[in-house]
Amino acid sequence: MNLGANSxxxxxxxxxxxxxxxxxxxxxxxxxxxxVADVAGHATLPGxxxxxxxxxxxxxxxxxxxxxxxxxASTALLAAWSIPTLAQLRRxxxxxxxxxxxxxxxxxxxxxxSVVQLHESGAQGGIRKLLFGSAAAMTxxxxxxxxxxxxxxxxxxxxxxxxxxxxxxxxxxxxxxxVPVRKLDLALTALLVATVVAGLQxxxxxxxxxxILTPAAAARxxxxxxxxxxxxAATIGAASAAAGVALSLVVDGLPTGSAMTLVAxxxxxxxxxxxxxxxxxxxA
Amino acid sequence: MNAFxxxxxxxxxxxxxALVGCGTLxxxxxxxxxxxxxxxxxxxxxxGLVAGFLVTGTRSVAAMFLGAAxxxxxxxxxxxxxxxxxxxxxxxxxxxxFTACFALGVALLETRGARQVDLDPECVLFGSLExxxxxxxxxxxxxxxxxxxxxxxxxxxxxxxxxxxxxxxELTLLSFDREFARFSGVAPRALERALLIVVSACVVxxxxxxxSVLVIAFLACPALIAAPHARSVRGxxxxxxxxxxxxxxxxxxxxxxxPQLFGARSALNAAGMISAALAAAVPLSHIAxxxxxxxxx
Amino acid sequence: xxxxxxxxxxxxxxxxxxxxxxxxxPLEVRGLSAGYGGERSVVHDIAFTLAPSTMTALIGPNGAGxxxxxxxxxxxxxxxxxxxxxxxxxxxxxxxxxVAYIPQRSAIDWNFPASAxxxxxxxxxxxxxxxxxxxxxxxxxxxxxxxxxxxGAVSTAPxxxxxxxxxxxxxxxxxLAQDADLLILDEPFANVDALxxxxxxxxxxxxxxxxxxxxxxxxxxRSVRRHFHDVMVLNGSLLAKGTAVEVMTxxxxxxxxxxxxxxxx
Numbered sequence: 001m002n003l004g005a006n007s008x009x010x011x012x013x014x015x016x017x018x019x020x021x022x023x024x025x026x027x028x029x030x031x032x033x034x035x036v037a038d039v040a041g042h043a044t045l046p047g048x049x050x051x052x053x054x055x056x057x058x059x060x061x062x063x064x065x066x067x068x069x070x071x072x073a074s075t076a077l078l079a080a081w082s083i084p085t086l087a088q089l090r091r092x093x094x095x096x097x098x099x100x101x102x103x104x105x106x107x108x109x110x111x112x113x114s115v116v117q118l119h120e121s122g123a124q125g126g127i128r129k130l131l132f133g134s135a136a137a138m139t140x141x142x143x144x145x146x147x148x149x150x151x152x153x154x155x156x157x158x159x160x161x162x163x164x165x166x167x168x169x170x171x172x173x174x175x176x177x178x179v180p181v182r183k184l185d186l187a188l189t190a191l192l193v194a195t196v197v198a199g200l201q202x203x204x205x206x207x208x209x210x211x212i213l214t215p216a217a218a219a220r221x222x223x224x225x226x227x228x229x230x231x232x233a234a235t236i237g238a239a240s241a242a243a244g245v246a247l248s249l250v251v252d253g254l255p256t257g258s259a260m261t262l263v264a265x266x267x268x269x270x271x272x273x274x275x276x277x278x279x280x281x282x283x284a
Numbered sequence: 285m286n287a288f289x290x291x292x293x294x295x296x297x298x299x300x301x302a303l304v305g306c307g308t309l310x311x312x313x314x315x316x317x318x319x320x321x322x323x324x325x326x327x328x329x330x331x332g333l334v335a336g337f338l339v340t341g342t343r344s345v346a347a348m349f350l351g352a353a354x355x356x357x358x359x360x361x362x363x364x365x366x367x368x369x370x371x372x373x374x375x376x377x378x379x380x381x382f383t384a385c386f387a388l389g390v391a392l393l394e395t396r397g398a399r400q401v402d403l404d405p406e407c408v409l410f411g412s413l414e415x416x417x418x419x420x421x422x423x424x425x426x427x428x429x430x431x432x433x434x435x436x437x438x439x440x441x442x443x444x445x446x447x448x449x450x451x452x453x454e455l456t457l458l459s460f461d462r463e464f465a466r467f468s469g470v471a472p473r474a475l476e477r478a479l480l481i482v483v484s485a486c487v488v489x490x491x492x493x494x495x496s497v498l499v500i501a502f503l504a505c506p507a508l509i510a511a512p513h514a515r516s517v518r519g520x521x522x523x524x525x526x527x528x529x530x531x532x533x534x535x536x537x538x539x540x541x542x543p544q545l546f547g548a549r550s551a552l553n554a555a556g557m558i559s560a561a562l563a564a565a566v567p568l569s570h571i572a573x574x575x576x577x578x579x580x581x
Numbered sequence: 582x583x584x585x586x587x588x589x590x591x592x593x594x595x596x597x598x599x600x601x602x603x604x605x606x607p608l609e610v611r612g613l614s615a616g617y618g619g620e621r622s623v624v625h626d627i628a629f630t631l632a633p634s635t636m637t638a639l640i641g642p643n644g645a646g647x648x649x650x651x652x653x654x655x656x657x658x659x660x661x662x663x664x665x666x667x668x669x670x671x672x673x674x675x676x677x678x679x680v681a682y683i684p685q686r687s688a689i690d691w692n693f694p695a696s697a698x699x700x701x702x703x704x705x706x707x708x709x710x711x712x713x714x715x716x717x718x719x720x721x722x723x724x725x726x727x728x729x730x731x732x733g734a735v736s737t738a739p740x741x742x743x744x745x746x747x748x749x750x751x752x753x754x755x756x757l758a759q760d761a762d763l764l765i766l767d768e769p770f771a772n773v774d775a776l777x778x779x780x781x782x783x784x785x786x787x788x789x790x791x792x793x794x795x796x797x798x799x800x801x802x803r804s805v806r807r808h809f810h811d812v813m814v815l816n817g818s819l820l821a822k823g824t825a826v827e828v829m830t831x832x833x834x835x836x837x838x839x840x841x842x843x844x845x846x
Contacts, residue, residue, distance in 0.1 A: 034376035035320060038383075089570040091512050091692045096566070099319035099504035104563030106497045110410045110556025111539065118550055132390055132405060206409070207390075210383035217372050217380055253394045255405075261387035268380060272369055315693065450712060457703050460693050467655050467682050468759070469674070470706045514694040515739050 007249075010135055013143035014241045017202050018211060018260070020150040022237025023157060024195045025216030026230045027188055030168035036083055036189070038209040039102045040076040040196045045109025045130075045205050047075030049116050052127055056119060065145045068127075069197045076193045079105045133204030133257030135245045142201050149198040153191050164188065165226050202241065204257035214264040215240055221271040240264035294431055295413040296536050299498070299558060300529055301437035302490035305444040306502035307528050309483050311521045312448075314507035315459035320375065321360065322483070322503030324382040326496040328359030329488050330389025330408060338396060349488055356484025357477065359385050411495025411555035433493040440489035447482045448521065451475060456517050494555050501559035502528070508566045512573035527569075528562065535561035605670040607631050607763040607794040608654070612664030615646075615653035622660070623649045627819050631763070631796060636789045638799040638808065638825070641815035642838050647798040648685070648767055650815060655682050655765065668763065678707060681756030683766040686749050691741050697751050698736040701726050704759035726757040730784050746777030753784055764788065766797040770804070782808045805829060 028037050051071025055064055079101050086097035116127055129137050157164065166174040167184045175181050192212070199208035219233035244260025251259070306322075313322050329352035336351025359381050367377035390405050421428040448455070457464065458471040465471035483503070490499050506528030507520065514520030539557035543550060608631040616622035624646035631637060639647050653661040656673055668676035681704070701723040702715050709719065727736050730750040740748060749769055756764050769785070770778045785795055785808075799805060805812055806825040814820040814828060816837045821828045 029372060029376055032373050032375065034373065034379045038323075038379055086567055089567060090574065092508065092566070092570055093317060095317050095319045096314065096504065096508050096511075099323060099500065100508060100563045100566045102323060103497070103501035103505055103559045107501060107556040107559030107561075107563060110495075110497050110553045111560065112556075113410070114550075114553035114556070118548065128406065131409065132394075207383055207387055209379060210387065213376055213379045214383070217370060217376055220372065221370060251395055254391055255394055258387040258391040258394070261383055262391060265380070265384040265387070272366070317690070453706050453709070453713075453715065454711070456695070456699075457706055460695065460700070460703070461684065461689055463652075463657050463684055463688070464682060464703070464755075467657060467677070467680075468707045469677050511692075511694070515696065516694050516699065520694045 009140055009143045010138050011242060011245060013138065013146045014135055014202050014245045014256075015238045016147050016150040017199055018215070018237035018239070018241025019234040020153055020237070021195055021199060021208075021211040021241075022215040022219065022233035022235070023154060023230055024191055025212040025214075025237070026219065026226075026233045027157070027164055027168050028192055028212055029216045029220065031185070031188060033188070033192065034209075034213055035098045036080055037192055037196065037212050039083065039098060039105070040080050040193055041199075041205055041208045042102055042109070043076045043079030043105035044072030044197060044200060045075075046105055046112050047071035047073065048127060048130060048200070048205075049109060049112035050075070052116055053112070065139075065142050065201075068130075069145065069149075069200070072200060073193050073197045075105060075109075076196055077189070080189045080193060130200050131205050132255035133200070133202055133207065133260075135202055135248060135256040138201055146198050146201065149194055153194050153198070156187070156191060160184070160187070161227075169226070202245075202256060203260050204255065207257035207261045210257075210261040210264060211237060211241065214261070214268050218264070218268040218271040221274065236264065236267050240267060290418050292536075292540055294416040294418045294434060295540075295554060296533065298413060298416055298431075298433055298437055298493040299532055299536060299554065301434065301441045302494045302498065303502050303506065303528050303532055304441040304525060305437065305486040306483075306490055306499055307506040307525055308441075308444045308448050308521055309479070309486055310503035310505075311507040311510075311517070311524055312455050312459060312479060313483070313503055314511060315456075315517070315520075316462075319504040319508065320378065322487075323500045324359060324363065324378045325356045325480070325484055325487050326491070326499040326503070327382040327386040327389075329353070329356045329385075329484055329491065331355055331385050331392060332358075332389075333488060333491070334389055334392040334396075338392065349485060352488035352491075353481050353484040355385065356487065357480045360480050407495065408491065409495050409497060410553055411491075411493055411498055413493060413554045414551065416493065436489045437493060440486045443482060444486050447478070451478075452517070455479065459517075498555040498559050501562045505559075505562035505566055509562070509569045512570050527565070531561050531565050532558045606667070607633055607669055608796070609665060609667040609670075610654060610663065611666075613650075613653060613661065613666065614663070615649055615658050615661040617649075617658070617660060623817070624653065624815070625818055627815075629813060629819060629822055631794055633794055634789055634792045635811055636785060636795040636797075636809050637811040637813060638797055638805050639813050639815055640799050640802065640805060640837075641820075645816040645837070647815055651682075651765055651767055651796075651798060655680075678759070679762045681759050681761035681764050683752045683756055683764060683769065685767045685771060686745065686752065687771070688767075689748075689752075691743075691748060693740065695740055696737050697727060697732060697740055697743065697747075697754075698723050700740055700751050701736075701754045701758050704755040704757070707759070723754075723758050726754040727751070729757055729787075730754045731780065744777070746773040746781065749773060749777075749781055750784065753781070757788070761793070763794045764796070766795070768798050768800065770799065770801065770808075778804070802829070802834070 028034065048068045048071050051067045055067050060067065082101045083097050086092055086100055087094040163179055163184055166179055167181050171181060195212060196208050199211055203211050215236035216233045218236050219229050222229060222232050240260050240263040243263045244256055247259040248254045248256040310322060313319055332351035332355025333348050336348040340347040363377045363381040366381060367374050393405055416431045416433060418431065419429045420426060454471040454475055458475065487499050506524035509527050510520045510524035514523055535558040536554050539552040539554040543552060611628045613627040614622045614625040627650060641647050652658045654666055668680050698720065702719055705719045705722060724736055727733050730753055732747060732750055732754065735743065735747065740751065743751065769781055789795055806829055809825055812825045812828040813822045814833055814837045820837050821833045
């Protein structure tokens, strides 16, 4: 087992991310944004590559974490914005819009990745690790960036918890009450993107969406208030992330993203196996 | 010219064959408002592909095909079950199941099979068009030098076209009015399963050469480009293939030769370029349609 | 007016006197309960029969389970228990060719790339069977069906360019092409203007006069008596069945809808 000096820090960082993903996922699911999360994850690739290339061009270290995350976040936001915009085209529909956005951003990402790989410096290895996640390769500065993001995101969610709850579970009612639905939707998208980029190093571009959706879907099988469900989702997310990191350190070559996803899926299957006839939370 | 024949022609042929297979079937997915099902299948076949290899121990095409097709259909059925059981939305169920499948596939590849299966996870995503070469064999017929991927892609394209031609009527009704199709007994459940199996088979065949990014694009984008202009299903399929082929060819050459204009030696990722170009063409096609309508009105 | 208590025989007309196209009852339902997989069923304990060459409206408030009942009868629902559902005295699988289902217009994607004729020809797919294309004969049958509903002039038009009423008539023409004897329609008059409603009703009456049996979900209480001879009132269970004149009374409607209604029909 490859436990470095900062392994405790890595564990803490990943657990924090798991909790964050579960929390945000509860709202993402309730607001039916599951596939937006998928697209946002994939759409970080072009931004990360662009940030890397820009960093190299300006003589910064291309691997500066905050720079890559900022790049990833900007293209992910663009993709998340593009889906409802494209869906307004008659005949395209939200399903088609999602597929188009995914194909576009991930395609551009693939092209830019091939540009990045032209760079002789060994630094592009860092970007390749972002595809499937590699907790072992995390540095303490990665962990600090990640934890800051997680804390900030949870703080925003906690502050506006009841507004988010209202919009997620009963949009027409919220509108009538004068809650700014559009602004909250934007905020939720921003939180989703923040979560996605926070998870890049941990779970990877392709599978970060699983850490957002699967624990939240598992938690919805329980009964109780929204607060309780959110807490359960966060707990399952944190447990999946921690167990995933441990597995990936033990099993040689196992990418962290795959390990976390599989653990979360096991949790999900366990909650499904539990017989439960009534829907836990009424979602409009 | 020689370089074109040996390097670019095989890659372009592979991309176009994948377009014929996935693009044709994609029309049915798009007509059924299931463009993202292609995305799910593209991710879900991976564990079947790897498991097919690990079980038989050989790189037998049949075993990997069978494994992957089973995984693809299994994942879709599982997603349906999850949706029914948990009352989460269809999209969420799909997302949960296919990420789990993909994670399993990547885990199997990285821990057990990567070297043996000769499939690196990155090439699963972005394809390996760049590694297809045509080498004139030292002896025997010229055919022997054609890359293996070309043959499996051609076979998949034939299967897709045959299936579409044979069941065009039933698939049309199924896409237009599923309840009527079901009720009148024209399109039984078996036909829906068969569609999933054929899509999975095409995805597997295309996967290795063009990667999941381009498979997703081929399944959704050509049909979406053609949709606003078509007046019949047959017309939509024909238009989607024609437009898709033209755009894919243009994008391939852009990826292959544009860097040379800037003095770079290496080519860009062609699968990514084709995917992005096809995706960009979809909104343009829709906007063009509404401008035409406005002028006519 | 008769209250439904148990399995009830006969509809509004005497089957013996009606013409001989259908000698058996087109539809017979007994002890039917159905839902969507939740713990409580949406409709329960339904029993009724339709006599040949009748035109029956199925009415009831929103959420009464009208569409659910239709889908349950047609075996389109996963959760359905019934003592007996018989079409022309036999099971659905043996009578599919004689039964046509016309879904709500809103359930269909009208941007689908097809012409009016293409859609009508779909009614013939079953007869054609696998591997046979739509040939000239089929096209002629489809065209004739379109003529019958007054759409001969727009047969090649894309369905996206048709008006709502025309789209509804295309769906009816599809049932005609199928040459079905029992037509089951879900809200054929939804979202069409008054003139279109009259034309659709006329088409349906014409069909009944040619010995078809018609069952339609309907929601406009004011026009029930104008369009339909027979009426069934549903709210979870079947509250009443009889001729429109018998059934459309304040007492029944108050029970179904929870309030007495203005009667300006």
